[in-house]
Amino acid sequence: MPTNINFKKSLGFVKGSRIIISTPGGIDPDAQAFITATGITNTTQKNAIDALVIGLKTDLLWNKMIAVYPFVGGTATTCKFNLKNPVDADAAYRLFFFGGWNFSNNGIQPNGTNTYANTFFIPLFHWSFGNSSISAYSRLDNSESGNLWGTRSGVSSTNLNSILNGGASTCTHNSNAGVFIFPVPTTSAVNLISSRVSATAQIQGINGTNASYVINELAISPNPIYLSAINFAGTPSGYSTRELAFAHIGYGLTQAECTLLYNRIQTFQTTLGRQV
Amino acid sequence: MRKVAIITEQQKNLLKNQQFMPDVYFNPIQDLNNNWVISKEEIVQITNANFNLFKTLPLVNHQAKIDEVYTPPVEQGTAPFIIKNPTLPARDMCASVSNSLRISNMEWGGSPTPTITYSWYKVNNWDDGNDQEIGQYTNTLYLNYGLAESQVYCLITATNSSGIEFAKTELVNVYDCS
Numbered sequence: 429m430p431t432n433i434n435f436k437k438s439l440g441f442v443k444g445s446r447i448i449i450s451t452p453g454g455i456d457p458d459a460q461a462f463i464t465a466t467g468i469t470n471t472t473q474k475n476a477i478d479a480l481v482i483g484l485k486t487d488l489l490w491n492k493m494i495a496v497y498p499f500v501g502g503t504a505t506t507c508k509f510n511l512k513n514p515v516d517a518d519a520a521y522r523l524f525f526f527g528g529w530n531f532s533n534n535g536i537q538p539n540g541t542n543t544y545a546n547t548f549f550i551p552l553f554h555w556s557f558g559n560s561s562i563s564a565y566s567r568l569d570n571s572e573s574g575n576l577w578g579t580r581s582g583v584s585s586t587n588l589n590s591i592l593n594g595g596a597s598t599c600t601h602n603s604n605a606g607v608f609i610f611p612v613p614t615t616s617a618v619n620l621i622s623s624r625v626s627a628t629a630q631i632q633g634i635n636g637t638n639a640s641y642v643i644n645e646l647a648i649s650p651n652p653i654y655l656s657a658i659n660f661a662g663t664p665s666g667y668s669t670r671e672l673a674f675a676h677i678g679y680g681l682t683q684a685e686c687t688l689l690y691n692r693i694q695t696f697q698t699t700l701g702r703q704v
Numbered sequence: 705m706r707k708v709a710i711i712t713e714q715q716k717n718l719l720k721n722q723q724f725m726p727d728v729y730f731n732p733i734q735d736l737n738n739n740w741v742i743s744k745e746e747i748v749q750i751t752n753a754n755f756n757l758f759k760t761l762p763l764v765n766h767q768a769k770i771d772e773v774y775t776p777p778v779e780q781g782t783a784p785f786i787i788k789n790p791t792l793p794a795r796d797m798c799a800s801v802s803n804s805l806r807i808s809n810m811e812w813g814g815s816p817t818p819t820i821t822y823s824w825y826k827v828n829n830w831d832d833g834n835d836q837e838i839g840q841y842t843n844t845l846y847l848n849y850g851l852a853e854s855q856v857y858c859l860i861t862a863t864n865s866s867g868i869e870f871a872k873t874e875l876v877n878v879y880d881c882s
Contacts, residue, residue, distance in 0.1 A: 527731035528745025
């Protein structure tokens with residue numbers, strides 16, 4: 429029987445709002461898309477992905493993410509996909525792995541000799557001053573000067589990289605000068621976040637503890653970001669040996685948002701039994 | 705020591721843009737002597753039969769090129785400095801479990817952001833000096849009865865990688881509510 433119910437009015441729908449349709453008890457559609465793309469069948473991993481997506485949405489972080497790499501499933505094929513857009517294409521920031529990587533349920537393990545992952549994400553095209561973030565979750569505590577992530581052009585002011593090496597741990601974020609990370613990390617098995625919500629300061633977060641550093645943002649790299657090395661004007665260099673269990677690229681996160689993100693990442697790792 | 709296999713220039717060209725296992729590409733690099741090499745991890749994980757020949761190559765210790773990557777200079781930061789002095793809501797207050805002193809308006813500068821800690825003290829007028837630490841370490845002091853008939857203040861410590869700085873509140877007279 430036809431009705432005259434105005435769907436939008438009856439739901440109080442107003443311009444600019446969104447209706448999220450989900451199946452009660454079902455998996456989040458974005459999580460399901462990733463699970464389908466990767467072919468993951470392990471129930472614990474599927475539930476962890478679902479909880480991660482829901483958590484990021486609850487904390488209003490989901491829309492600040494551009495690429496999220498959960499590194500689950502134990503193969504290059506399952507680890508290459510971007511949770512935000514799980515399409516097998518460069519434009520979706522699906523990873524290309526180069527060199528002697530090892531893959532396991534703990535994440536992705538570079539060899540420090542010739543390994544890097546190309547994200548195909550070009551900061552200059554998507555980031556603007558005072559609005560960018562990047563992170564990685566390292567599972568290996570060692571001493572080295574390899575890069576967790578990195579890119580730059582031939583001009584030093586475009587430098588973006590991160591090195592965890594005790595008292596010489598530094599982060600540079602779209603500038604020709606970096607900052608020492610404080611407090612000094614006692615281990616390199618940490619979640620490290622670098623963010624800018626200001627062109628005059630950068631935020632560094634280690635395991636949910638954040639600090640803001642006064643340092644000007646100068647330029648943004650026109651070259652794709654590499655993981656586990658720096659893309660030095662098109663050539664990988666500064667290879668790392670640190671096993672990674674998560675990485676993200678996104679828009680600027682405040683200190684409070686960095687803590688929220690860390691908490692979600694850590695819950696995800698704990699569910700998978702690979703937290704540090 | 706990391707292990708690699710030395711390959712020829714021709715082999716390097718052959719491996720370019722080729723996958724040795726699904727979704728992972730060879731990445732030949734040059735060593736200290738400009739030899740082209742691939743890593744042991746690539747060789748042992750070859751599943752593409754086209755490259756089985758490489759499994760027979762002898763492994764040698766890798767002699768890495770000296771990294772010529774530009775290392776950005778590092779800013780040293782600035783030690784904590786006070787921008788706005790701490791203030792308390794009153795100069796006199798009576799000791800009651802429902803009364804408290806909360807520090808407000810305080811603002812610090814410094815890079816990286818200083819870590820702030822609080823320590824409250826009771827002034828011991830009778831011994832001319834040795835103030836007694838109350839044992840409350842937040843920005844709020846709860847005025848329990850034991851603080852009656854005393855003066856209290858808070859010592860604030862700001863710390864970052866570049867230094868340490870201190871600030872003190874004004875003294876507050878705490879009297880007996882009865």
